[in-house]
Structures are given as structure tokens and as C-alpha cells.
Amino acid sequence: MNAVLGVDVGGSTTKIVLSDLSNRITDKLQVQASDQVTSLYGAIGNMLDKNFLSLRDIKRVVLTGVGADLVQDRLYDIPTFKVNEFRAIGWGGLMLSGLERALVVSMGTGTAFVRAQGGQATHIGGSGVGGGTLLGLSSKLFGEKDINVIAALAAQGDLQNVDLSISDISTTVIPSLPSTATASNFGKIKSTANESDMALGLLNMLYQTVGMLAVFACLDHDLKDVVVTGAVASLPQAKSLMGEVGDMYNLNFIVPDNATFATAIGATALYFQAN
Numbered sequence: 001m002n003a004v005l006g007v008d009v010g011g012s013t014t015k016i017v018l019s020d021l022s023n024r025i026t027d028k029l030q031v032q033a034s035d036q037v038t039s040l041y042g043a044i045g046n047m048l049d050k051n052f053l054s055l056r057d058i059k060r061v062v063l064t065g066v067g068a069d070l071v072q073d074r075l076y077d078i079p080t081f082k083v084n085e086f087r088a089i090g091w092g093g094l095m096l097s098g099l100e101r102a103l104v105v106s107m108g109t110g111t112a113f114v115r116a117q118g119g120q121a122t123h124i125g126g127s128g129v130g131g132g133t134l135l136g137l138s139s140k141l142f143g144e145k146d147i148n149v150i151a152a153l154a155a156q157g158d159l160q161n162v163d164l165s166i167s168d169i170s171t172t173v174i175p176s177l178p179s180t181a182t183a184s185n186f187g188k189i190k191s192t193a194n195e196s197d198m199a200l201g202l203l204n205m206l207y208q209t210v211g212m213l214a215v216f217a218c219l220d221h222d223l224k225d226v227v228v229t230g231a232v233a234s235l236p237q238a239k240s241l242m243g244e245v246g247d248m249y250n251l252n253f254i255v256p257d258n259a260t261f262a263t264a265i266g267a268t269a270l271y272f273q274a275n
Helices: 038-048 087-095 131-142 148-153 197-219 237-249 259-274
Strands: 001-009 013-020 026-030 060-062 078-082 101-107 109-119 120-129 181-185 225-229 252-254
Touching: 001 038, 013 038, 013 087, 026 259, 038 181, 060 237, 060 259, 087 101, 087 109, 087 120, 101 197, 101 259, 109 197, 131 148, 131 197, 131 225, 148 197, 148 252, 197 225, 197 237, 225 237, 225 259, 237 252, 237 259
Parallel strands: 001 060, 060 078, 101 225, 225 252
Antiparallel strands: 001 013, 013 026, 101 109, 109 120
């Protein structure tokens, strides 16, 4: 088999996709490790083992992400091809959503915001609020660092036990805001709040913060579509919580299938375009 590996080396996790020479994705996985080098090599080893491949089967390794510079030229003596991370984010978001233009939000350890149209991608900024924030705070609040366990806990949570809403502080109707809108994240945390309540409160704070930054990023542009990618975007609460932000500000938040692997998929597609 002749194949190409697309690898997104993030701050804490490596995402990898396997593609044939016609750019058809045949497999994907992610690996988390204590450091980027370990996760990079672990992801490649896992992918080869899972698909019964040898290094001879890999014709190119396409690298993107903050850890791409860890590799200077060749990897396991396989030639590499590097793609700018923000181009990969933008292209991957458009590919997976089927849109021609959008604001693409990549929620990794932190969060990046990219305006994408056609083959152009403009990085307009980022936020330190992201998956790293979620894991760091949850580990201190209730001793959990597994993102899927956090999401499962949150499914049983009640925001009324942690967040202060507009209706809690005002009886006046605000036309642009529903009474259930958050006035302060964790602003009403009760003594009876449990781990599930806090887990949901953390996810709500994360998605609302990123959602509002996306709103600001679209203010001076006619963009109405926001494509949200990254591992944190794939949690079941993402669509509903970010959708609430979108409803208030007339934006369409889209979490596409395979959102976790959007940057790796975008990088691989850009490699095939260039070759």
C-alpha cells in the first residue's frame, strides 16, 4: 500500500490521519502523551500497527501544528511536507463543513480563530481559553483530567447550581438577551453543587467564552457561519451550548463530523493540492 500520513502535532495531543494517494482518508486516531515527541512518534507507530503497515508503505508525512518544527527534514527516513497550521485549520474547516467561507475556530489546548475563504486563511487571533483550561480546572475542582469523563459528568449537571443568570439579578426584560442567559459563570455556585454541576459549569464557561469571541470576530464582517473544530468541539455539549450563543447573535455554529481531525485533514488536502 502507498499511503500518506497527515499529522497535527498539538500542544498536548497528536492527531493523525491515514490517506491513500487519491486523498481518501482511510483511518484516523489521536494520541496523548506527556510530551510532543512521544505523542508524535506514538501516533505514527499506532497508526502503522493498527493498519498492518510498514514504514516502506508511507510515501510522505505531512506535518502541521505547533509541534511540527520538532521534525527538521525526514521522519523515520520518510520525506516530510509542512503546512502552515492556520492554513490547515481554515482549509480543514471548510472541507468538513462544505462551506466556501467561514470563521473557523480550532479548540485545542488553547483556541485559534481563522477567517477562511477558498485557499486563503487569515489568523485573526486566539485565546488561552481552551481544552487545557478545561482539564486544568477540572483536575483541581474534582480531580478529573479525562475529557470524556468530564463530558459524561456534565450530562448529569444543573447550571442553576453554579451559574448566575440574568433572571437572578434583574426583573427587567432585556430585548436582546433571554432571561436564562448567563450573567456570571460560577457566580452562584451553591454549597450543594456536585461534580456534575461543576463539570457542566466548566463546559458552559468554555463554550460561551469561545462563542462570544467568535461573535466579536464576525462583527465587522458579513460572516454568519462559524465552524468549530478540535477535540473539545467534539464533546456532546458543544453543539447545544454554542448554539445558544449563535441564536442570540444570529450566527450559525457548525460542529462537523471528524472535527477533532480537521487540521490534519486540511493539511493533507493542501499537500495533495501542491503535488
